[in-house]
Amino acid sequence: MQIRRSLEVILREFEEGNETGEVSVIQKICDESNLKHFSYVAVSPLAAQNSKPHILHNYSPEWERCYWENNFLEIDPVLKLGFKSLMPLDWRSVRQISATNNDFFNQANELGVGNVGITIPIRGPNGDKGILSFSTHEKESYWDMYLKENLPHINLIAYHLHRIVQQTNMPSMADIKMGRRELEVLQWLARGKSKQDVADILGISVHTVKTYTESARFRLNALNTTHAVSKAISLSLIHPTHWSY
Amino acid sequence: MIYIVQKDQSDGWEKYLREMHALRSAIFSDRLGWEVKVRDGLEIDEFDNQNPLYVLSIGDDGQLLGSLRLLPTTGPNMLEDVFPVLLGDHGSVRSPLIWEASRFCVATHRSKEFSRNMLSHVTSELLIGLFEIGKLAGLSAVVGVHDANFKRILQRAGWREEIIGTPTRIGKVKAFAGLFPIDDVELQKLRDNSGIYQSVLNSNVHASRLAA
Numbered sequence: 493m494q495i496r497r498s499l500e501v502i503l504r505e506f507e508e509g510n511e512t513g514e515v516s517v518i519q520k521i522c523d524e525s526n527l528k529h530f531s532y533v534a535v536s537p538l539a540a541q542n543s544k545p546h547i548l549h550n551y552s553p554e555w556e557r558c559y560w561e562n563n564f565l566e567i568d569p570v571l572k573l574g575f576k577s578l579m580p581l582d583w584r585s586v587r588q589i590s591a592t593n594n595d596f597f598n599q600a601n602e603l604g605v606g607n608v609g610i611t612i613p614i615r616g617p618n619g620d621k622g623i624l625s626f627s628t629h630e631k632e633s634y635w636d637m638y639l640k641e642n643l644p645h646i647n648l649i650a651y652h653l654h655r656i657v658q659q660t661n662m663p664s665m666a667d668i669k670m671g672r673r674e675l676e677v678l679q680w681l682a683r684g685k686s687k688q689d690v691a692d693i694l695g696i697s698v699h700t701v702k703t704y705t706e707s708a709r710f711r712l713n714a715l716n717t718t719h720a721v722s723k724a725i726s727l728s729l730i731h732p733t734h735w736s737y
Numbered sequence: 738m739i740y741i742v743q744k745d746q747s748d749g750w751e752k753y754l755r756e757m758h759a760l761r762s763a764i765f766s767d768r769l770g771w772e773v774k775v776r777d778g779l780e781i782d783e784f785d786n787q788n789p790l791y792v793l794s795i796g797d798d799g800q801l802l803g804s805l806r807l808l809p810t811t812g813p814n815m816l817e818d819v820f821p822v823l824l825g826d827h828g829s830v831r832s833p834l835i836w837e838a839s840r841f842c843v844a845t846h847r848s849k850e851f852s853r854n855m856l857s858h859v860t861s862e863l864l865i866g867l868f869e870i871g872k873l874a875g876l877s878a879v880v881g882v883h884d885a886n887f888k889r890i891l892q893r894a895g896w897r898e899e900i901i902g903t904p905t906r907i908g909k910v911k912a913f914a915g916l917f918p919i920d921d922v923e924l925q926k927l928r929d930n931s932g933i934y935q936s937v938l939n940s941n942v943h944a945s946r947l948a949a
Binding site: 577578619646647 | 741743745746783786787788789790807809811812813818831832833834836870873874875876877
């Protein structure tokens with residue numbers, strides 16, 4: 493069983509569509525390919541702290557309600573592992589990691605998500621990340637064959653979906669222009685120096701260091717200095733050389 | 738045996754990762770004289786902060802025998818961010834089906850076994866492991882930057898390479914950027930040349946179900 497819709501067609505449909513367009517493009521792929529469900533979640537290091545992750549899915553209202561009522565956001569192993577991995581995650585392997593994971597997938601299966609599934613981690617160039625999952629009700633042996641045949645295609649679909657969503661919804665690196673001094677200050681703060689130390693190292697006043705920190709915080713849409721430093725690191729704007737094991 | 742360790746999920750692997758950074762220092766700084774940053778005997782660069790996937794060859798006695806590092810070309814990677822000069826007119830390599838391999842190294846003093854093609858057994862194991870991981874991840878190719886020595890090793894292993902861009906002198910080293918296809922024909926060649934026919938991946942690889 494192959495995903496029949498060619499990438500070329502899918503890309504054209506992505507490019508033409510708006511947000512509901514993206515959902516309907518993925519829905520069409522599912523319908524044609526014996527896949528029941530999909531979900532896509534994206535986070536950007538540039539998004540404001542209180543903004544929600546970008547989510548698209550076609551799960552049943554029952555599963556959605558169950559998910560939020562039980563606060564599954566806290567334990568969802570697909571979210572937990574997907575954003576930290578490079579290898580695609582086969583849900584059967586994720587189940588085996590813990591009893592909590594196993595229970596989670598059992599409940600999901602009962603509410604129609606499917607007994608088998610796969611999650612593709614996606615990495616973008618600006619520190620942005622996403623995961624795309626497909627799931628269905630299928631015999632395991634068939635699912636193995638299905639993945640073997642379609643995994644590269646699924647990788648491509650995941651990447652392009654992410655790219656389109658990022659273009660439409662997320663701020664990009666191009667929107668962030670950091671000054672040289674701002675970066676220098678963050679760099680030293682990332683190495684654990686105090687503001688006074690940074691002032692001494694750079695030969696400027698503490699007041700000036702505070703001003704640069706504040707403007708960097710503002711540009712990065714960060715809550716405080718620590719948050720600004722961690723965002724700058726995840727965006728590869730600075731590279732702390734200090735290492736601890 | 739090949740183990741894969743995701744940097745951001747490496748609890749319990751600290752000892753091996755430390756050994757890997759020490760081995761990288763011994764090979765790339767001490768032996769090859771590359772201009773890499775070494776601190777406290779450990780070679781670590783900014784791409785180690787990008788949550789790479791490490792591929793480790795570990796002997797039956799638990800010793801680290803060799804390693805390499807994988808990064809997706811869709812995120813920050815060396816070819817794009819450090820060696821764009823190599824790409825020349827080729828433009829950038831950015832595809833969800835291509836990962837970048839870097840920091841390939843073997844502890845030659847600890848690996849006395851050779852495979853059929855007279856390459857160190859560890860070298861063959863790492864190359865086949867890289868290939869098997871590529872299949873599990875649904876990739877079409879791996880891209881890497883290497884010098885003339887390593888190019889000869891790859892030729893002996895039999896993995897077809899498509900040179901991209903223009904070979905360029907970087908520091909003391911003439912550097913090549915190559916694309917290595919992941920398909921069944923190439924895997925068979927690697928297996929025939931090395932005599933390694935069974936899977937080299939440890940079965941705890943979390944995506945191992947995909948291998949079926």
